[in-house]
Amino acid sequence: xxxxxxxxxxxxxxxxxxxxxxxxxxxxxxxxxxxxxxxxxxxxxxxxxxxxxxxxxxxxxxxxxxxxxxxxxxxxxxxxxxxxxxxxxxxxxxxxxxxxxxxxxxxxxxxxxxxxxxxxxxxxxxxxxxxxxxxxxxxxxxxxxxxxxxxxxxxxxxxxxxxxxxxxxxxxxxxxxxxxxxxxxxxxxxx
Numbered sequence: 001x002x003x004x005x006x007x008x009x010x011x012x013x014x015x016x017x018x019x020x021x022x023x024x025x026x027x028x029x030x031x032x033x034x035x036x037x038x039x040x041x042x043x044x045x046x047x048x049x050x051x052x053x054x055x056x057x058x059x060x061x062x063x064x065x066x067x068x069x070x071x072x073x074x075x076x077x078x079x080x081x082x083x084x085x086x087x088x089x090x091x092x093x094x095x096x097x098x099x100x101x102x103x104x105x106x107x108x109x110x111x112x113x114x115x116x117x118x119x120x121x122x123x124x125x126x127x128x129x130x131x132x133x134x135x136x137x138x139x140x141x142x143x144x145x146x147x148x149x150x151x152x153x154x155x156x157x158x159x160x161x162x163x164x165x166x167x168x169x170x171x172x173x174x175x176x177x178x179x180x181x182x183x184x185x186x187x188x189x190x191x
Contacts, residue, residue, distance in 0.1 A: 004107045005082040007135070011111050012075040014129060015043075015118045019068040022125045029124040030172075030181040036124045039117050040067040044074055047110050054092045054105055056081060082106065112139055119172055123181055137167040140174055 001009075025037035034042070048059040059077050061070060081102070082088050088103035097105045115135065122129040143150060150156050157176025162169055169179035 004103045008111045018122045030177045133167040136171040140171040
């Protein structure tokens with residue numbers, strides 16, 4: 001198992017552990033226009049066409065199943081791609097990622113997206129999750145190097161100010177989330 005394959009396995013497992021515990025799929029999230037179910041739907045829907053455009057295989061989805069189960073099925077498919085050395089090392093031939101290996105593109109875009117949305121889903125469902133500070137710091141550094149393009153693309157909102165030294169807090173603030181965000185019903189219950 002490569003480092004990329006292992007990272008996906010761990011990050012996807014963390015997301016699944018949170019998704020398995022979500023009881024309210026219509027709860028608000030740190031992403032103002034999304035509810036909890038939208039987070040999983042986002043991860044299930046944006047990646048398959050991207051993967052195909054990179055020359056990867058088609059992925060399946062069974063919309064009649066629950067979100068957590070659909071996530072687990074998707075994770076198995078993506079993990080199989082990353083564990084297949086020949087397929088994972090295939091070079092993307094066209095588009096914005098031409099010249100990059102398939103596993104590198106999956107790691108940089110998809111696994112990173114799962115990691116960041118794990119925080120969103122956990123916060124929305126009031127589930128404690130311990131995300132890797134070292135991985136968060138590496139993601140933050142990589143994203144900061146592309147900040148102007150990322151903000152212009154609309155993929156991230158304006159950065160949020162934070163005094164936190166925690167790398168996960170710094171990452172989520174960079175991508176436009178308030179590290180202190182909690183679900184409205186939870187916040188009002190403590191007031």
